[in-house]
Amino acid sequence: MKKILTAALILCAITASAQDKKTKAMPDKKKEAAAPQRKAVVYQVFTRLFGNKKTLNRAWGTKEQNGVGKFSDFTDRALSEIKKLGVTHIWYTGVPHHAMVSDYTAYGISNDDPDVVKGRAGSPYAVKDYYNVDPDLADDPSQRLQEFQALIARTHKHGMKVIIDIVPNHIARKYEGKSNPKGVRDFGADDDTSVEYKRDNNFYYIPGKAFQVPVSESYKPLNGEKNPLSDRKFNENPAKWTGNGSREPQPGIDDWYETVKVNYGVRPDGRKDFPEMPQALGGRPYEEHYRFWEGKDVPDSWKKFRDIALYWTAMGVDGFRYDMAEMVPYEFWSYMNSAIKMRNPEAFLMAEVYNPKEYRNYIQFGKMDYLYDKVETYDRLKAVIQGKSLPDPLAEIQLGLGDIEQHMLHFLDNHDEQRLASDAFAGTAEKGKPLMVYSATVGSSPTMIYFGQEVGEAANEDAGFGKPTRTSIFDYIGVPSHQRWMNNGEFDGGQLSAEEKQLRDFYSRLLNFTIASEALMGKYQDIQSINRKKTKGYSEGIYSFVRWSDNEELVIINNFSWVTKSQFNLIIPADVIRNWSLRDGTYRLQDQLYLKEGATLFVNNGVGTIAVTINPSESFVFKLLK
Known part of the structure; x- marks a missing residue:
């Protein structure tokens, strides 16, 4: 939550x-x-x-x-x-x-x-x-x-x-x-409620003060519907710290007043009463x-x-x-x-x-x-x-x-x-x-x-x-x-x-x-920065990266713009091409979302390019076909 x-x-x-x-x-x-x-x-x-x-x-x-x-x-x-x-x-x-x-x-x-x-x-x-x-x-x-x-x-x-x-x-x-297994003691059943803190208490207490229901002009329980228990009273004496850590007997309406905080052996000043x-x-x-x-x-x-x-x-x-x-x-x-x-x-x-x-x-x-x-x-x-x-x-x-x-x-x-x-x-x-x-x-x-x-x-x-x-x-x-x-x-x-x-x-x-996908459990490399610097038509809403494993190579392109259609030649850097052990030549790609072919990876002088036309809010997950 x-x-x-x-x-x-x-x-x-x-x-x-x-x-x-x-x-x-x-x-x-x-x-x-x-x-x-x-x-x-x-x-x-x-x-x-x-x-x-x-x-x-x-x-x-x-x-x-x-x-x-x-x-x-x-x-x-x-x-x-x-x-x-x-x-x-x-x-x-x-x-x-x-x-x-x-x-x-x-x-x-x-x-x-x-x-x-x-x-x-x-x-x-x-x-x-x-x-x-x-x-x-x-x-x-x-x-x-x-x-x-x-x-x-x-x-x-x-x-x-x-x-x-x-x-x-x-x-x-x-x-x-009400459903505790045999021998299980309830939270707070053995607490010493006379002190704010004790290591084996399950809760933090506010000794000498009773809990008070938070009050708000803008909020009424059950939207004001009558209920026998809805009387702005709740019996809790002494009051406990509230779930979000409030130490007030009357927490605010924005506090987690429906809950109480559990004590894990951390003193109110932050010191720890357990092995480090x-x-x-x-x-x-x-x-x-x-x-x-x-x-x-x-x-x-x-x-x-x-x-x-x-x-x-x-x-x-x-x-x-x-x-x-x-x-x-x-x-x-x-x-x-x-x-x-x-x-x-x-x-x-x-x-x-x-x-x-x-x-x-x-x-x-x-x-x-x-x-x-x-x-x-x-x-x-x-x-x-x-x-x-x-x-x-x-x-x-x-x-x-x-x-x-x-x-x-x-x-x-x-x-x-x-x-x-x-x-x-x-x-x-x-x-x-x-x-x-x-x-x-x-x-x-x-x-x-x-x-x-x-x-x-x-x-x-x-x-x-x-x-x-x-x-x-x-x-x-x-x-x-x-x-x-x-x-x-x-x-x-x-x-x-x-x-x-x-x-x-x-x-x-x-x-x-x-x-x-095996590649999605493999390696990742950003190709965003090189394309942002060098690729004409690579609009501000485009984001791309590559993923690969021993048996699968992916090029992933997203168009976060909902208005701009983009056309560009995506650059696949030389170090990626080397990691994929690709020689100069032409390689077919298949989009894994809709299993469409037609895109091509061209490798020339050790650098790859892919001609991309991408519509607003569109994505491609291109897989290299070998």
Whole structure:
């Protein structure tokens, strides 16, 4: 869940930055594990919204009015069509049981107070019970865990892996572990609440002060609807620190007041009450990290979250997406991630980290497989398509990430960000196509798309708590473009427009190519600068690079301009021609998106040229045919 770090979160940054200089000085140890042979594609679905067929879309609507999707909506047909799109992993967002306003007391679940719930459906990042799943998602809430287990099995049957969220930084203000395995103590059950901090407390406290509900003139829980619990009161005494680090007994309306921050043994002044990792351990295999932590005395919260992750791993979950990982010390991540990898070496571990200076710490010390490439690649692409930047700085970004590029997951849509097709981003799905080609082909790291992106969802709905441009995660709402593809459960695109069908076909072609391409796991070289300097007609919106392996050579050209058609002779520099072992002559090229031939690579005196005519928002992925 993307959020802006505030001054109150300095203690979190301190824990991560202590070894920043050490990390930069470390030798490259990328050979700790064999690189995967093909790229991965992650399909993020907001589980509650995916199967919803209702189209009323009333602001602040109930689930009865606006509808709610279920685990069972992921039918064999649905999963088969997702697989055909080129997907290798499904991230089922919002699965763990989180706080919500709906009444499930008939199933032994307590009601949540609207004063500390965002929206009506609640935030999936305010988890209420880590050992069970959201009752909204089940046909029979009493069998909700079994229904999710069946979904895991169906997903695996269709050849895809399962990812769910874990949110170690914070939990719901009213956490109740009603499903704890035998011997598992609830968060805070053994805390000494008389002090602000103690190493093995699960929370930070504000002794002598009770929690007060935030007040705002512009926001009323449930939009002012009457509810027995909505009285601007919530019983929490003493008050706990709020999830984003606020130490006030009455957090602000923009704080994460629906959550409380978890204590990982970091004192309020930033000092750490746990063993520090030796510099030499950075970048070493997970087995060495696991051995380092064996027998070490670590804070109680570390053990609780490790056990939660291993619980889901044992159930068949193949990986995790970690919310706001940089707000938790990377020493903890080493401890937990190495334990997960010991159970499942192929576990897929991806995380939100928005501080580029900390990327290497969370990869090399924290043992993360993948981090969001948001702050650099995503932000630059957004600026390019909005006319605020030339694409040329992308080369510098890729060069700067060269030693860790295989760990930097690329995306253009997710639940936190404005939809790619929205007016606040690209404006149209068509304009977003070259951004998608770049994101999917520039690195060897995974590509992620968000359900509905492939049919141009623009999130125009006012859902209530959630507003247009983002598909709301807090409300019961429909996703119109996706619903047209879903076609009342047929999952055949029967209601899509011709343009939407063409867009989904484009995504399918691109993603399936990426997971099959050997070159995209190979080498990268920028050819942008030489063409910008020397090539006549190479307009400002063009961006090009090459990728290759022993058996495949690619030339990738994107036209980020949505108005300018360009014609030019693209230069393939001499060093690339040498690396590809090409002699002077003529070589056929085939575009891998639409399998069209006709382009030709001419090599003369060791330098290559390709005559290119490229339309606005068009891309080519040329493969050398030998």
